[in-house]
Amino acid sequence: MFAKVSCTLAVVSLMLAAFQTLPESDLRKKAPVAEMNADERPAGIEHVIVIGVDGLSPDGIRKAETPSIDRMVANGAVKWNVRTVLTSASSQNWASMIMGAGPEQHGIINNDWEMDDHSLPPIAQEADGRFPTIFSILHKAKPDAEIGAVYHWGGFGRLFQKNAVNYDKHFSTEDSTAADFVQYIKNKKPTLGFVHFDHVDHAGHHGGHGSQEYYQSVTKADSLIGKVLAGIQDAGIADKTLVILWADHGGIGYGHGGATPQEAEIAGVLFGAGVKKGYEIQQQVYTYDLASTIAFVLGIEQPYAWIGRPVKPAFAGFDEPKNLWLGEKTVNAPVIHPERKLYEQAGGLFVDKPATVRIDTKAEKGTTHYTIDGSDPGLKSPVYTQPFNVSQTTVVKARTFDEKGNPSLLSTAYFRLVKSGKGNGVTAMFFKANDLNKLPDFTQLKNGKSWIAPEFGMVKKDIEGMLAKGTESFAMQFEGFIQIDREGKYQFSTQSDDGSKLFVDGKEVVNNDGNHGVEEKTGSIDLKAGRYPIKIQYYNNGGGFWLDAFYRGPGVTKQLIPADKLFVK
Template sequence: MRTPLLCLPLLAAALVAAAPAHAEPRRAGHVIIIGVDGLSPDGVNKADTPVLDDMMAKGSWSLHARGVLPTTSGANWASIITGAGPEQHGVTSNDWQVGEFNFPTSVTGSGGFFPSIFQVLTDQNPGLEIGSIYNWDGFGRLYDHRFVDYDAHGADEDRTTDLAVNYIKARRPDFLFIHLDHVDHAGHADGHGTPHYYEAVTKADALIGRIRQATVEAGIAEDTVILITSDHGGVGKGHGGESLAELEIPWIAYGEGVKPGVELDLPINTFDTGATVAWLLGADVPYAWLGRPVRPILQGEAMPVQVYRTSSFYASPAILPAGAGNTPPGGLFIDGPARMSLQNPNAVGEVRYTLDNSTPTPASPVYAGPVEITRNTIVRAGLFVDGKPASVPSVGYFRVLDPRIAASRGVTYSVYLLPEAPVRLPDFSRLTPVASGRVHEITIDGLTLPREDAVAVVFEGQIQIDTAGEYGFSTASDDGSKLYIDGKTVVDNDGDHGVITAVGTIRLEPGKHAIRVEWFNGGGGAWLGAYFEGPGLPRQFIDPNRLTPR
């Protein structure tokens, strides 16, 4: 039977209406994200990682991608799978659960969740095979499981990898997310940058190799893109703070069609990962997402025109003496002047520096050899390539205590043991110290504490003020801290958290003023730094020359 000509336009309109709403081509048959919790760029650079080295040589990568704040697992894994930040998806801590939140998601996905990559793919192509396999059970609280065909929690990294390998071989999923947790555990237990941490990274490398091999044995390697990334880095035994070492993460793309051996000199954010998955699998990126596909990973895709250079593409110069963990370079020197050296970890460029806290410019001195420092000095050093700034400046704090007065300077400290797993500073009037002593600075560096967790320290002394005016004080701590001047709370940085900074101000007259700093550690990483600034004084560690016991 012939279709009347009059009906043809109606038929065409019906066909258009029935077609998928998006017209994105599918660029990969399969996409696998392997998320390694706590994997830092430092870990990739310094651990023995033959698999990752091979994937980077044959793929496109950046060791300067950025997570979101706070640098906690929950907030960042949520950002990876939702293509948005905590302000949109609402996950601000590892304790987050749907229905129990500080504020709702900015848009409604399903069941109170922000729309995840699992939902986006299922909504646009219900026939996709989608899996999620995770070592940390907290990951399973971040999305609606109804959009996942296979959902499994592995008891450890080996079992998690076994589940992933078996699933890939049996079902050949279109999209699979795999989460490995043991590197983060090593960071908390032994510390980032330690031999045990690097050993954990090496093991992750081997597990990634097993997963990659599974795609070969499943017959899908030639049509699979694997993305390797992390949620955060770390400093010392902790994370959750605001340092670049915690914020920067590796981001590696490997597989069929991916440009080989390309270091991506462009900004990549953790929420771009989900958008990249959607783009590779031919799905539209929702308007509610912030992420955008990292298109330059594929052959045939041009690099975007960039007016501004990425700030951390080159490594920052190293200032020596180096600090350990959260402690910045420099240090306290009592027996004489300090000797400052600089190193360029890059194969290009020159290092320029300043000794007056100003940002280095092309007119600043070029480093040519060690520099003697005889007084308190803030050193800043930057890499310059072709005469232009090319790195994030490094900063070092050198404190030189006059040896003639060192014996009369310092503050006293008292150590307290706390009940298990404290989350706030205690009422010290109800506690008895288990140790006490005297130190030149308000810091736990160098203190021998009876235990690492559930412990607190109170520092007390006097600070000399020479000029009347408004003074700013701050503490950077993991976990909580408070700073008092003349019995008044000036800084409240209490709570269970990674290294974050809190500030306060107070007007002071010339003379001595009582200073008290309280600090505690519930568990994991630990650090304390106390700073001040005022008339003619840039922000710096509290000058040990001004501190005396009460």
């Protein structure tokens, strides 16, 4: 658990007064890399400081105590839904940030990437084999520029050209990382300084995204950001410095890597010299736009191989793109209670009792419509006015519409109702393991622990109590029978972190094996009405774990496989 630390408001206030746009200094062309004309970029920016926080989500900023970030947002420019590259994992996103391009261009497609062990070469590479980074193109354009990187996660150091930076340090804690970076700023006043903090991602994996532990880690990050801002002030360069806050991904449950807004959207904050105050950026922004923006403000032409675009409207004197197309307006989605918590889907399991459905409308002057028949709600669907009960397994869907009829994203909750004494449930088997990287041969596993589970899934505290000391690796197998009421084609899927497989009637239907964040894989099978054997195999390599199993078919909307359709025998 990380201690809560907050920077003094006095220091931040001094910075806000000092961060003013100054006349642009002369920039000399010293290398073949082209530089922009003075009127093509913001004036007065001589230093760029990037603060990267691994796993920092927009939700974390909004819900945690973050006085430093809040003041950066209030006195700078923000984009709340910067889109990451996929998968929403660390290596490919940190690489994309500094390389101005995505995995398809730079070739870093997962966390297993190494210089001497990768399958996809970059489409353009420098002498060391890496795709060009903001560090290397700045060094070529301005050989005398001071460039430094200080990072908490050692993996960041393998992503950039070592001969392009003057300062390259890795530390094992967020506090030592911050202390060294602040001292570096004071001593060297870098043209480009990049700091990476990793502890927020650790909290997301350990306590869960949206947990108290996670929010406390965000508050700790905010205190470190305050120290960096104070260091810039003490170095006497605040009035000539652009500060950018960025992240590699968000998270959901105990992990990340999937294609959901919670995982694949981060907040980008620009603050300081040349930046508009209190501005919300309208243009679409992607994680690789960070490198392009740095090149833009420092007056360097980016390589043609980059696909990023500078976030120009964040700066005074620059407008949003003339051809900007925002599409249809999306309003805030409603929240169905019991709402989603960590890895648990909204709704819940109810044994021998009805479920009460409550929906909160989050859009101002919005009207929420809902359905309980599996269809997507529209303007002709019932209007939610008060809580109501459901007495059988039900998928509740809700959507809010504003006064002009603009819709929100769809909210879905799965209410599974079951009566005791009917033989429902599945047999769960737990096995201790060590460093698994694929599903084991379950016929060879011994000394497992078994129990009757109401449905497919795991209770975190129960699993943690069974783990071997010093390891988070384990395997599980669920076996039972599923009741199919109508003949037809059924689609099954698992969402898991790490690997899983699903079998129906002895046939492998879903293969979601291997080490990965939360990913969903699907498969189909034709079934007649009746009861069929169903089995799910699952393993966790380490860190957070997650398993959900869904199905859909004739007359059955996509939903968690409900407890009342599962039987022990």
